[in-house]
Structure formats: structure tokens, C-alpha cells
Amino acid sequence: MSLSTQSLSPNLPPDTQREMLRRMLTIRRFEERASDDYRAGKIYGVVHCYIGEEAVAVGVCSALDRGDRIISTHRGHGHCIAKGADLNRMMAELYGRQTGYCKGKGGSMHIADFGIGMLGANGIVAGGIAIVTGAGLAAQMEGKGGVAVSFFGDGASNAGPFHECLNIAATWKLPMLYVCENNMYAAQTPAAATHALSDVAARAAGYGIPGVVVDGNDIFAVYQAANRAVDRARSGDGPTLIECKTYRWRAHTERRGQPDLRDPAEVEMWKSRDPIAQLEHQLREQGYLDDTELQAVERDIMGAIEAAVTFAEASPFPSPEQATDDVFAA
Amino acid sequence: MRELTYNEAAVEAVAEEMRRDPKIFYMSTDPIGPLLREFGAERVRATPITEAALTGMAIGAAGSGFRPIVDWRQVTFCFVAMDQIVNQAAKIHYMFGGQVSFPILYRAAVGGGGQVAAQHSQSPYSMFMNVAGLRMFLPSTPHDIKGLMKTAIRDNNPVISFESSRLMTRKGPVPDEDYTIPLGQADIKREGSDVTVVALAWLVHEALAAAEELAQEGILVEVVDPRTLVPLDAQTIRTSVQKTGRLVIADEAGPTAGFSAEIAAVVTEDGATFAQLKAPVKRVCALQVPIPYSPVLENHVFPDRQRIITGIREVLHGRRSTAAA
Known part of the structure; x- marks a missing residue:
């Protein structure tokens, strides 16, 4: 296991760095709108927000190619947007409309876009790890240098599929990244109460693969770790376990009355380490961003989200009879 | 072949x-x-x-x-x-x-x-x-x-x-040449006019043996093998029961919420088939227990040709109640 040091600004083109900021901001604004609309009764069921963890999805996905495949969790909006999903179809899915990614059959917890290698948000903790490991096996058999990324939380790291899949991936040298988003809580339960070790990445030693702990709120640290792991995977050297220490700002779900037992001082401390503010600061320091540019990015994002809501609201609901479509493929 | x-x-x-x-x-x-x-x-x-x-x-x-x-x-x-x-x-x-x-x-x-x-x-x-x-x-x-x-x-x-x-x-x-069998297509393994036995897997063979034995007595048993469970070929099963008016279902699983229960429902919820039923439907299933080890226990748990024969005789003697008429 290695501990990455505080990242320095990497040797990335300014446009790439600004794009990272734009994607992180898009995730945040999308979810702010989704939770507002959820509270307004326009979005149903349950919504889990990723706010505070944006650097993980964007940092990792910035190291991927379009043809690489990822899988997400119940907290999946961030991974969708980071991989390039269409906001209109995402919002329409949240609104339960026919034009949504899943034609209104999935909702917030099940958005997928196989066309961009996003194999779906998954409502079962640890449920996606084996599926995406199969995508890694497919990439290896295709022999075109593709990689696959499993995003999962600290909670999933204690479930059986984590062990089963890391063992297989290490044994078969699958081109995989296992990215643990350690936000320190499995729903309400603190990780310290359910983990014998403080670092999930330490378990990599048991599989003979690299295990890396990074500051999950530092997008350059995440990006650099992911980039190394992607290089290793593409070279045929097998998987890497990357643990991103991060924090979710909001409660486990947006449900009204959802308990949040965390110490408010802890929440505030993590908000002071806002991954977006940190990147913004670094871009300004490098002279890659000024107020005017930032305002333009914000305007652009808010316009896209407003357009997504308009698209969703203008879209028809599925007809009731469509409930029986797509149980089986043709 | x-x-x-x-x-x-x-x-x-x-x-x-x-x-x-x-x-x-x-x-x-x-x-x-x-x-x-x-x-x-x-x-x-x-x-x-x-x-x-x-x-x-x-x-x-x-x-x-x-x-x-x-x-x-x-x-x-x-x-x-x-x-x-x-x-x-x-x-x-x-x-x-x-x-x-x-x-x-x-x-x-x-x-x-x-x-x-x-x-x-x-x-x-x-x-x-x-x-x-x-x-x-x-x-x-x-x-x-x-x-x-x-x-x-x-x-x-x-x-x-x-x-x-x-x-x-x-x-x-097994033919030498290439062939496939569509999913959702039952097979009538033996034709008969007195009673339908819907059986799966090993019990198809037990039902065929039972049919052979009963043929000596002039009882003509039709053995239907669904082969596919999902999608189920309900039509072939209903058509057979409409012809014979009597149904025995033989399954190596227990009866509770089982395949046999589904077949009984497929037959009885269809008006045209229900109208032709001359006797209550009979299920010949494993006992509803975990499968035990000792051969004496295991053999007791599973149905076989003798129990299928007993079931067939039961439906042949069975009558629809006429109390409501």
C-alpha cells in the first residue's frame, strides 16, 4: 500500500483542468436541482446525493477513454455525469418519463448508458462489483486495451463480492480499477464500527495488487492515482485498489426526516475541504480561471440543467401498458 | 440413430x-x-x-x-x-x-x-x-x-x-444433424385419451412406465412434457386436458407454490379447460421436506411410477361434485 502525497497541479492542459471543474460543478448543480424537485414532489421514490464526493468520479473518469466501462452504486448521478451521460435523459428518468435513460423503469438508482460504457447505477450494495469485473474480463478477452472501473463505497468493501472479485481480478490480471469511495459512513453507521482496519486499501496486500489511499477531495490526487492504475491495467499487469477518502455533505438520502447522526462539526469540517473550491482555487492560482470565466461556466451549467428539467417536464410519462415491455430481450 | x-x-x-x-x-x-x-x-x-x-x-x-x-x-x-x-x-x-x-x-x-x-x-x-x-x-x-x-x-x-x-x-x-428445439414448446411424449399426466425430467420416464403398465388395463394415459418452464406452453397442456378431462401432475419438487401448483392454476383458471374437467386435479410431488440422505428416507420422499399410478387411479375414480347443481 502506498500513500499519495498532496498532489501538485499535474501537467494537464488548462482545458482539461477546466473541464474537470465543469463536470464537478455539473454534478453538484444537477443534484441540487434534483433534490429540490424531489422535495417538490416532481421526482419520486428516493434520491441519494453525491455532493462532496465529485472529485472521485470526475478524477477517475478523466483518466478513462470513452470505450472504457464503469459501474456505479445507488449514489450514481456523479458517475453518470463524469462518464458523459446526457443530462436531459438523466433528468427525464428521475422524472419517470418515457424519454429517460430507462424509459421510466429505473429512476435515480438505476441510470445506465451502455453506449458510453456506464453499466448502471445499482441499488444493491456491492451488487455491481461482479458485473463490472465481467466487463473487465470482456475487455481482456477483446484485447483492445480497454479497462473497467468498479465504483463502490466503504460499506460494499465489507461484502462478499468485494473479496471474490478482487481475488479473481488479481489472479486473472484483469484490467480493473476498484475505486472505494470511503465517505466514512455506510448509511448511518460509521465505518470505524464495521471495519477492522481504517484503510480499505490495505486489503490489496491480500491479493498481491497495489492498494493506494488518496485524498478523495483532491481531484489531481485522484486523477494521478487513477492514471497510474489505468496504465497498469492497459499494460496487462492487473487491477489496482484505490481508496478515496471523502465525505458526503448531505444525509444518506434526500427523504424527508432522514436521520443524520453525524456530528455537525464534522460535516462543516469536510465542507471546508470542498473538492470544487479546492480545484477552483488551484485553477485561479495557475491563472487558468478568473471570475468572468467561472461565471460563464456556471451560467452554462445552469442553462443545461434548466434545459434538462424543461425536457423532462415536456416529456410524456410512459403509457401504463409499457410496464410489461422489456422484461425479455427479443 | x-x-x-x-x-x-x-x-x-x-x-x-x-x-x-x-x-x-x-x-x-x-x-x-x-x-x-x-x-x-x-x-x-x-x-x-x-x-x-x-x-x-x-x-x-x-x-x-x-x-x-x-x-x-x-x-x-x-x-x-x-x-x-x-x-x-x-x-x-x-x-x-x-x-x-x-x-x-x-x-x-x-x-x-x-x-x-x-x-x-x-x-x-x-x-x-x-x-x-x-x-x-x-x-x-x-x-x-x-x-x-x-x-x-x-x-x-x-x-x-x-x-x-x-x-x-x-x-x-440424438440425431447427427444440427437441430434446435424452441423454448416454450411442450412435447407430448405419449398420446392417450383417458388422463393427462404432466411430468418433468425423470418423472416423464416414470409417467411413461406408468402409462405402459396401465395400458394393460386399457387405460390410455397421455404424457405431456412441458420441457420449458418459462415460457410455459400452457396451450398444449390445456388442449390435452380438454381432451382427457383428467389431470395428474408429477414433479420431483415439493408441492407448495411449486411448478405443480402453477400447472393446476393454468388448467383451472382457463374456462374452456375447467369446463372439461371430470375430476379434481391430482398432484404427485415430493414430500415438502429437505431431501434426506438414507435411501430408505429418500425413496419415501420422492414420487415414482407407483405413486403416479395411484394418482391416475384416483382421478379416474374422481367425480366433480354435483352438490351445487
Whole structure:
């Protein structure tokens, strides 16, 4: 296991760095709108927000190619947007409309876009790890240098599929990244109460693969770790376990009355380490961003989200009879 | 016509399909020798004993353009993979709005008779029939397993091949030429006009033996083998019962919420068939217990030809109540 040091600004083109900021901001604004609309009764069921963890999805996905495949969790909006999903179809899915990614059959917890290698948000903790490991096996058999990324939380790291899949991936040298988003809580339960070790990445030693702990709120640290792991995977050297220490700002779900037992001082401390503010600061320091540019990015994002809501609201609901479509493929 | 065992016919189906389509690969905890020799370790993969991971990996590989086959061996071993079967494989196509298909074959041996006790003997197909999004079959002959398995491998959905442990070494004619059998098509294994016996797998053979014995008495038994459980060929079953007016269902599983209950419902909820029923429907099933080890206990638990005969006699003497008339 290695501990990455505080990242320095990497040797990335300014446009790439600004794009990272734009994607992180898009995730945040999308979810702010989704939770507002959820509270307004326009979005149903349950919504889990990723706010505070944006650097993980964007940092990792910035190291991927379009043809690489990822899988997400119940907290999946961030991974969708980071991989390039269409906001209109995402919002329409949240609104339960026919034009949504899943034609209104999935909702917030099940958005997928196989066309961009996003194999779906998954409502079962640890449920996606084996599926995406199969995508890694497919990439290896295709022999075109593709990689696959499993995003999962600290909670999933204690479930059986984590062990089963890391063992297989290490044994078969699958081109995989296992990215643990350690936000320190499995729903309400603190990780310290359910983990014998403080670092999930330490378990990599048991599989003979690299295990890396990074500051999950530092997008350059995440990006650099992911980039190394992607290089290793593409070279045929097998998987890497990357643990991103991060924090979710909001409660486990947006449900009204959802308990949040965390110490408010802890929440505030993590908000002071806002991954977006940190990147913004670094871009300004490098002279890659000024107020005017930032305002333009914000305007652009808010316009896209407003357009997504308009698209969703203008879209028809599925007809009731469509409930029986797509149980089986043709 | 040449004869193959049930197991040989299944392996031949896999081998033929693997020759035809390079996207097919096979995962099991111990590779099947002839497949490994022909196709190599890349396509016939020896895996850790991790049915949950294999079941899920097949989904991801299928969604990425491959056509995996996962051999669970004993069906009881797949219970550690229930999340991947029920929450993932069965739902993923629907839940994601049908974006891509997931062509997967899962293989599982079912039934009892081997004195291997409860954790290696079970016929739990009705648990899976209850889950929307899975197709499944349970053949009774080498001919049928080969044809159905080839169709299943070409199907674009997760399909479970339930295979009868008792029939693995049983021989039967298998044509040399290429053929397939569609899913959802029952087969009338013997025609008769007095009573319909709907039976699965090993009990098809027991029902045929029962029919042979009763023919000496002039009782004409029709034996219907559904072969596919999902989709179920309800029409063939209803048509047979409309003809005979009497129905016995023979199943190696217990009766509770089972395949036999589904067949009874398929027949009785259909007005045209119900109108022709001359006697109450009779189920001849395993006792509703975990399967025990000792042969004395195990034999007591499972139905056989004698119990099928008893069941047939019961429905032949049975009458619809006329109290309400």
C-alpha cells in the first residue's frame, strides 16, 4: 500500500483542468436541482446525493477513454455525469418519463448508458462489483486495451463480492480499477464500527495488487492515482485498489426526516475541504480561471440543467401498458 | 440413430455452439475435459468457487458483447449467488429500459436420488419461475436437452438450464444433424385419451412406465412434457386436458407454490379447460421436506411410477361434485 502525497497541479492542459471543474460543478448543480424537485414532489421514490464526493468520479473518469466501462452504486448521478451521460435523459428518468435513460423503469438508482460504457447505477450494495469485473474480463478477452472501473463505497468493501472479485481480478490480471469511495459512513453507521482496519486499501496486500489511499477531495490526487492504475491495467499487469477518502455533505438520502447522526462539526469540517473550491482555487492560482470565466461556466451549467428539467417536464410519462415491455430481450 | 447420454448431449450442444460463435465462453469451478481440450483455457475457464462472482461477471461480460455460460453444477450452489440472479440478471434488462441484451446460459443440476442429502439435492425451479426476467427449461431426454440448450445459448436473455441429476447417464437417440428445439414448446411424449399426466425430467420416464403398465388395463394415459418452464406452453397442456378431462401432475419438487401448483392454476383458471374437467386435479410431488440422505428416507420422499399410478387411479375414480347443481 502506498500513500499519495498532496498532489501538485499535474501537467494537464488548462482545458482539461477546466473541464474537470465543469463536470464537478455539473454534478453538484444537477443534484441540487434534483433534490429540490424531489422535495417538490416532481421526482419520486428516493434520491441519494453525491455532493462532496465529485472529485472521485470526475478524477477517475478523466483518466478513462470513452470505450472504457464503469459501474456505479445507488449514489450514481456523479458517475453518470463524469462518464458523459446526457443530462436531459438523466433528468427525464428521475422524472419517470418515457424519454429517460430507462424509459421510466429505473429512476435515480438505476441510470445506465451502455453506449458510453456506464453499466448502471445499482441499488444493491456491492451488487455491481461482479458485473463490472465481467466487463473487465470482456475487455481482456477483446484485447483492445480497454479497462473497467468498479465504483463502490466503504460499506460494499465489507461484502462478499468485494473479496471474490478482487481475488479473481488479481489472479486473472484483469484490467480493473476498484475505486472505494470511503465517505466514512455506510448509511448511518460509521465505518470505524464495521471495519477492522481504517484503510480499505490495505486489503490489496491480500491479493498481491497495489492498494493506494488518496485524498478523495483532491481531484489531481485522484486523477494521478487513477492514471497510474489505468496504465497498469492497459499494460496487462492487473487491477489496482484505490481508496478515496471523502465525505458526503448531505444525509444518506434526500427523504424527508432522514436521520443524520453525524456530528455537525464534522460535516462543516469536510465542507471546508470542498473538492470544487479546492480545484477552483488551484485553477485561479495557475491563472487558468478568473471570475468572468467561472461565471460563464456556471451560467452554462445552469442553462443545461434548466434545459434538462424543461425536457423532462415536456416529456410524456410512459403509457401504463409499457410496464410489461422489456422484461425479455427479443 | 446414434445414442448419447443426457450429459453427453448437453456437452455436445455447448461444443457445437462454441464452434459456431467465438463470443461464447464457459466458466465453471472445474472445466469439462472435452471442452477444455477443444477450446482452451481462455474460453473454458477454471474459476474459484465463487458462484456469486461468476454469476455477476457473466452479466457484465454479456452486457459487453460476449455470450457467457456459467455452470453452477448443483443448483444448491447457486443460492450463494441469489443477489446476482434475482436482483441483477433477471432485472437488468428491464430496469435499464432494454438498452442492451444479456445473453447468458446458467447450468444447474437438479433433483435427487443420489443419496447426497439436502444441500446437494433440490428441485427449486419454481423459486426462479417466480422471478420475472428469467427463462428456464428442464428436459427429460438427450434429444431435448441438446436442442433446448442450443436454443438457450442463442437466446438474448439469461436462461437457466435445469438438468436432471438422475438422467445424466441415461442414453437416448440424438440425431447427427444440427437441430434446435424452441423454448416454450411442450412435447407430448405419449398420446392417450383417458388422463393427462404432466411430468418433468425423470418423472416423464416414470409417467411413461406408468402409462405402459396401465395400458394393460386399457387405460390410455397421455404424457405431456412441458420441457420449458418459462415460457410455459400452457396451450398444449390445456388442449390435452380438454381432451382427457383428467389431470395428474408429477414433479420431483415439493408441492407448495411449486411448478405443480402453477400447472393446476393454468388448467383451472382457463374456462374452456375447467369446463372439461371430470375430476379434481391430482398432484404427485415430493414430500415438502429437505431431501434426506438414507435411501430408505429418500425413496419415501420422492414420487415414482407407483405413486403416479395411484394418482391416475384416483382421478379416474374422481367425480366433480354435483352438490351445487
